[in-house]
Structures are given as C-alpha cells and as structure tokens.
Amino acid sequence: EDHQATFQEVMKEASPFNFLLTKVTGIPAEFNNKLSVHIKDILSVEMGELVESAQFNFMHDIPWLMEQYPAEHRSKPLLIVHGEERQGKVTLHEGAQNFPNITMCQAKLDMIYGTHHSKMMLLLYTNGLRVVIHTANLIEQDWYQKTQGVWISPLFPKLDKSQMSSDGITGDSITHFKKDLVEYLTMYKSFSLLRWKQHILQHDFTSAKVFLVASVPGRHTGESKNKWGHMKVRKVLGKQGPQASFVKNWSVAGQFSSVGSLGADQSKYLCGEWLQSMLSAKGVGTLYAAKDVTIKTLKLIFPSKENVRTSLEGYPAGASIPYNIQNARKQQYFHAFLHKWKADKRGRSRASPHIKTYALLSPDSKNAAWFMVTSANMSKAAWGTLEKNGNQLMIRSYEIGVMFLPEYFVDGGEQFSLVEDQSTEATPYFPIPWDVPLEPYTKADRPWVWDIPYTDKPDSHGNAWIPG
Numbered sequence: 001e002d003h004q005a006t007f008q009e010v011m012k013e014a015s016p017f018n019f020l021l022t023k024v025t026g027i028p029a030e031f032n033n034k035l036s037v038h039i040k041d042i043l044s045v046e047m048g049e050l051v052e053s054a055q056f057n058f059m060h061d062i063p064w065l066m067e068q069y070p071a072e073h074r075s076k077p078l079l080i081v082h083g084e085e086r087q088g089k090v091t092l093h094e095g096a097q098n099f100p101n102i103t104m105c106q107a108k109l110d111m112i113y114g115t116h117h118s119k120m121m122l123l124l125y126t127n128g129l130r131v132v133i134h135t136a137n138l139i140e141q142d143w144y145q146k147t148q149g150v151w152i153s154p155l156f157p158k159l160d161k162s163q164m165s166s167d168g169i170t171g172d173s174i175t176h177f178k179k180d181l182v183e184y185l186t187m188y189k190s191f192s193l194l195r196w197k198q199h200i201l202q203h204d205f206t207s208a209k210v211f212l213v214a215s216v217p218g219r220h221t222g223e224s225k226n227k228w229g230h231m232k233v234r235k236v237l238g239k240q241g242p243q244a245s246f247v248k249n250w251s252v253a254g255q256f257s258s259v260g261s262l263g264a265d266q267s268k269y270l271c272g273e274w275l276q277s278m279l280s281a282k283g284v285g286t287l288y289a290a291k292d293v294t295i296k297t298l299k300l301i302f303p304s305k306e307n308v309r310t311s312l313e314g315y316p317a318g319a320s321i322p323y324n325i326q327n328a329r330k331q332q333y334f335h336a337f338l339h340k341w342k343a344d345k346r347g348r349s350r351a352s353p354h355i356k357t358y359a360l361l362s363p364d365s366k367n368a369a370w371f372m373v374t375s376a377n378m379s380k381a382a383w384g385t386l387e388k389n390g391n392q393l394m395i396r397s398y399e400i401g402v403m404f405l406p407e408y409f410v411d412g413g414e415q416f417s418l419v420e421d422q423s424t425e426a427t428p429y430f431p432i433p434w435d436v437p438l439e440p441y442t443k444a445d446r447p448w449v450w451d452i453p454y455t456d457k458p459d460s461h462g463n464a465w466i467p468g
C-alpha cells in the first residue's frame with residue numbers, strides 16, 4: 001500500500017513485539033510503511049507529550065538530534081549519555097552549547113578499548129514513560145539508507161503512590177525488565193542517571209514482555225557474572241528458554257556489523273564460550289562440544305564486500321562496518337560460518353545492515369525459539385570473556401538489547417514462525433529483518449574489511465574505496 005501509514009497504525013501493527021526497522025530512503029514506499037519508523041516518528045507528539053528525555057549512544061550529532069524533536073519538545077530537558085573523552089568530549093560539548101536544556105553524562109570507561117555502545121532513549125511523558133532500545137547512532141547517515149533495529153516499549157503508566165513500596169521494586173514484569181534496567185542504570189554511578197532511575201521506579205513496567213540483555217564494563221564475579229553479556233543470555237535461556245529436547249538440532253544465527261578479535265581457533269571463544277551461551281536451554285545437553293560445531297550449528301550473517309559495493313550507499317557504507325584486516329587475517333575459520341546480508345522480504349537487501357540480531361533457528365529456518373536485537377557486535381568487548389577459570393566475566397563496553405521468548409508472548413508458546421503465512425495463534429509470526437533460508441558466502445565472496453582498498457569494481461555510485 002502506498003498511503004503513508006500513520007504512526008498509530010504502525011504501532012498497532014507492531015504489537016505485541018514492537019520490533020521495527022528504521023525507514024530507508026530510496027526503497028519502494030510499501031517497505032517503509034510496514035513495521036518501519038523514522039526518528040521523528042519516535043519523538044513525535046503522537047507518542048505522548050514529552051516532559052524530558054535521555055539519549056544513550058555512541059555518536060551524537062546534537063544539532064541534528066534537536067531537529068528530530070518536534071519544535072514544542074526542543075526546550076524540554078535532554079540528557080546526553082555518551083562515552084566521549086578528550087577531544088571527542090570537547091567536540092560533543094561544543095555541539096551542545098547552544099542548547100541550555102541539554103545536560104551531559106560521560107559514562108566511565110574503565111576498561112581500555114571499551115566503548116559506550118548502548119543505544120537507548122528514555123522518554124518521560126505527562127502520562128507515562130517509554131523505553132526505546134535500538135541500533136542507530138544519533139547522526140543523519142545512520143537513519144538514511146541502513147538497516148537498523150528499534151524496539152519501542154509499551155507506554156508504562158505512572159504508579160500511584162499507594163502502589164509504591166519503599167524497598168524493592170514494585171510494578172515489574174515476570175521478565176524482571178524493570179529491575180534489570182534499574183540495575184543497568186545504577187552501574188553508571190552517575191548523579192544525572194539517579195534522576196532517571198527514580199522516574200523508572202515510579203512507573204508500572206508490568207506490560208514489559210522482553211528480557212533486558214545488557215553489558216557494562218568491568219570484571220564481574222559471583223552473582224554479577226550472570227547479570228551481563230553472554231552469561232545473562234546463558235542464565236535466561238537455561239532457566240526460561242526452550243526445552244533442550246525441543247531445540248536439539250537447531251542453529252544459532254548471529255547477525256552483526258562489526259567483528260573483534262575472536263582468537264586463534266573457533267574452539268576457544270566463538271564456539272567454546274560464546275556459542276555455548278547462545279545454545280543454552282532448559283533441561284540438559286543442547287551444548288555442543290566446541291570441536292563439533294559446523295555451519296549447521298552456527299550461521300553468521302555479515303556483509304560481504306559485494307553487499308557493501310552494491311549497497312545504496314556504496315563503499316562508504318563500509319565506514320560503519322569496522323572489521324580490520326589484522327583481525328580478518330588471524331581468524332579465517334570465522335569466514336567459514338559467514339552468510340550474505342539479504343533482506344528482500346523487507347526491501348532492504350541494499351540497505352547496509354547496522355542492526356545486530358541473534359536467534360535460534362529450526363533446521364528448516366522456518367521457526368525461531370528466541371530472537372534478540374542489541375547494540376552488541378560479535379566481539380569479546382561486547383559480550384564479555386570468561387577469566388579466572390570461568391569465575392569472572394570481563395566486559396569492556398556498554399551494550400544494551402532485548403530478547404524475545406515465545407512463552408512470554410503466547411501461553412505455552414514454544415516458537416515463533418518466521419514465515420508469515422505459516423503462523424498460527426500458538427506460533428505467531430515474528431518479523432525478522434533478514435531472509436530465511438540464509439545464503440552462505442560463495443567461494444568467491446569475502447567479508448567486508450574496511451581498511452584495505454577496493455579498486456577492481458566500482459560501487460553503486462561509480463567510486464572505488466581507498467581507505468585513509
């Protein structure tokens with residue numbers, strides 16, 4: 001349909017998962033009318049009358065961001081939560097100096113090479129509070145021609161005083177989303193976030209059906225070891241995930257836009273640690289021995305050089321896919337698991353992916369036992385790495401995402417259907433961004449690497465790629 005769907009229509013259609021993609025300039029209108037939003041839609045007065053907001057991100061173009069708020073909201077208090085230091089911090093503050101309503105919060109980055117990667121909006125309205133967890137930087141190019149993911153919470157109404165309790169958390173959901181979000185904010189140890197912690201405590205989060213999966217920098221031990229990163233995933237799946245017997249031969253799909261150094265061979269981190277968490281389930285033994293993992297068990301989706309070259313942006317899309325040749329050379333085994341970016345169903349095969357998503361897929365790829373959208377790429381810095389004989393989880397960056405488990409959306413639900421016309425009441429359709437079945441790299445395909453030149457074939461704008 002070519003009519004411009006109103007935001008209310010989009011949100012109605014998005015229920016109950018509220019998982020949308022950002023609008024893409026240059027694709028047929030129908031693909032921007034279906035489960036798609038622009039930042040101006042998220043910040044629009046249709047969402048509620050804003051009192052104040054907070055914008056957590058890695059990159060903020062403040063003048064551009066202010067333009068995305070409706071005029072009547074541009075004077076409302078805005079907290080910018082960032083990880084900039086030194087010159088980056090100076091530049092950021094310069095962008096904010098003309099806006100008296102802006103307060104800055106610098107997230108402490110105690111672990112070297114860490115980033116403040118979390119992308120989240122906290123929106124306080126006169127009639128409630130909304131949380132938006134997404135994957136796009138607050139810069140124009142991230143909302144122009146890329147595939148980005150957005151989870152928009154239901155409107156959480158204010159608790160009335162009688163429901164408030166002095167200790168503990170009232171108004172939480174069975175997924176403990178509120179408690180986990182409060183704990184995440186507490187880890188910043190920031191006065192300006194104390195205010196937002198209070199706002200959250202005063203609202204009713206019982207309608208939150210997703211699990212929070214977040215990372216905070218540090219060396220986490222004891223109970224805290226399972227609160228963050230891939231160990232949070234291991235805990236949630238082990239206690240509330242699918243039955244192990246049900247997902248015996250299912251595969252983990254990982255889709256991301258950057259890759260860190262994963263180690264000399266797959267059995268150490270990728271399959272020995274990270275995958276073991278993603279394959280966790282209720283009951284015993286879905287864990288595969290790391291050495292037995294094949295492309296059947298682990299399917300990774302990462303843009304190929306051709307994906308970037310033929311994308312709407314051309315090679316410049318690769319400036320947001322910082323996989324360096326030094327790491328690529330060291331982990332050729334990783335490339336055996338790779339699949340192309342393909343999203344014909346959503347009209348986004350040429351909209352370079354900046355979204356990060358993970359799922360557990362049935363052998364025929366027609367169903368998923370869980371789905372996750374997050375800021376976390378495929379890196380130790382983001383997901384954490386076990387140390388001290390597995391007693392400590394070391395994480396370098398702040399990350400945040402949400403996980404969808406079927407039984408929290410449908411009583412007794414065991415799986416989502418990924419094929420719209422094969423969905424049922426018991427197996428609801430989940431709008432994943434990429435096409436299934438996944439398409440493996442051909443022998444000729446290479447993963448996109450951002451710091452080597454490509455002069456053999458011009459991109460969609462007729463240009464070569466010659467990095468700095």
Ligand SMILES: O=C(O)c1ccc(Nc2c(-c3ccccc3O)nc3ccccn23)cc1C(=O)O
Pocket residue numbers: 058059113114115117137257258319320321322354375377
């Ligand atoms: O989401 C993503 O895929 C993503 C991945 C990596 C990333 N880091 C990053 C950093 C950097 C700076 C400091 C310390 C570590 C770093 O990695 N420098 C650049 C420069 C260009 C693009 C990305 N850069 C940022 C994002 C993001 O868009 O948030």
